[in-house]
Amino acid sequence: MRASLLQVAVNEDEPVESRRRRVADMVRDQAGADLVVLPELWTTGAFAYEEFGSEAEPLDGPTREAMAKAASDAGVWLHAGSVPERGPDGTLYNTSLVLSPSGDLAAAYRKIHRFGFDQGEAVLMGAGDRLVTVRLPHTTLGVATCYDLRFPELFRGLVDAGAETLVVPAGWPERRRSHWTLLARARAVENQAFVLACGTAGTHAGVPQAGHSVVVDPWGEVLAEAGPGEEVLTVDFDPATVAGTRERFPALKDRVLGLDRPRR
Ligand SMILES: NC(=O)CCC(=O)C(=O)O
Numbered sequence: 001m002r003a004s005l006l007q008v009a010v011n012e013d014e015p016v017e018s019r020r021r022r023v024a025d026m027v028r029d030q031a032g033a034d035l036v037v038l039p040e041l042w043t044t045g046a047f048a049y050e051e052f053g054s055e056a057e058p059l060d061g062p063t064r065e066a067m068a069k070a071a072s073d074a075g076v077w078l079h080a081g082s083v084p085e086r087g088p089d090g091t092l093y094n095t096s097l098v099l100s101p102s103g104d105l106a107a108a109y110r111k112i113h114r115f116g117f118d119q120g121e122a123v124l125m126g127a128g129d130r131l132v133t134v135r136l137p138h139t140t141l142g143v144a145t146c147y148d149l150r151f152p153e154l155f156r157g158l159v160d161a162g163a164e165t166l167v168v169p170a171g172w173p174e175r176r177r178s179h180w181t182l183l184a185r186a187r188a189v190e191n192q193a194f195v196l197a198c199g200t201a202g203t204h205a206g207v208p209q210a211g212h213s214v215v216v217d218p219w220g221e222v223l224a225e226a227g228p229g230e231e232v233l234t235v236d237f238d239p240a241t242v243a244g245t246r247e248r249f250p251a252l253k254d255r256v257l258g259l260d261r262p263r264r
Pocket residue numbers: 040046114115145146147148150170171172173176179
């Protein structure tokens with residue numbers, strides 16, 4: 001299976017509409033890949049809080065339209081990263097879209113863990129409440145977004161729902177880059193799954209982005225890692241490695257569920 005992670009540069013001197021066109025062309029260039037992955041909130045930038053409202057779109061908005069066309073032109077499955085979605089009741093969500101090679105919406109995932117503590121995304125956006133997996137011809141994807149990477153129980157839930165390839169679009173900042181790589185490897189090892197973690201490059205809202213998108217195998221080995229700038233990271237991997245690893249080293253079967261809390 002071939003996956004291409006498009007580590008898009010998100011700089012505020014590029015208008016959103018130009019970036020949308022540019023990214024659509026980048027997707028078209030990936031014909032021959034099985035899966036193409038885009039980062040989190042690449043239209044606005046994940047830290048451009050002031051743009052979330054003005055650039056918000058419904059689920060069938062301009063980003064989905066452009067990406068659906070690009071996915072079908074290239075004949076690829078496309079995890080189109082996330083968009084600031086305006087829900088039917090006006091609530092904003094950080095919503096990821098997965099599109100089939102014919103351009104149909106296969107899944108939408110509203111980010112569950114919002115970043116910012118008591119500011120930014122955490123107060124501007126609503127929280128999703130549903131885990132999402134997507135069956136592809138070669139593997140089952142489990143989807144999560146950026147800050148979700150810090151919450152192992154979400155990934156365990158995805159694995160319990162059948163996920164073998166965990167896809168994490170992000171807008172991760174340079175100042176916590178060491179956490180990014182460490183957490184991507186940890187989620188791969190503990191879940192014995194592939195992790196495809198696609199971040200952004202560039203600087204927006206004064207926050208330099210980490211880049212360094214990474215693909216990790218079920219043994220925790222880094223198969224490919226991008227540099228800091230805009231880059232297409234292409235990797236070939238065999239999804240059957242997941243079943244093989246889980247069979248040879250069956251740690252997932254040793255889980256003990258429902259442990260009591262310590263008595264005080
Ligand atoms: N956009 C995000 O979710 C940022 C997450 C982050 O910076 C962190 O977890 O650290």
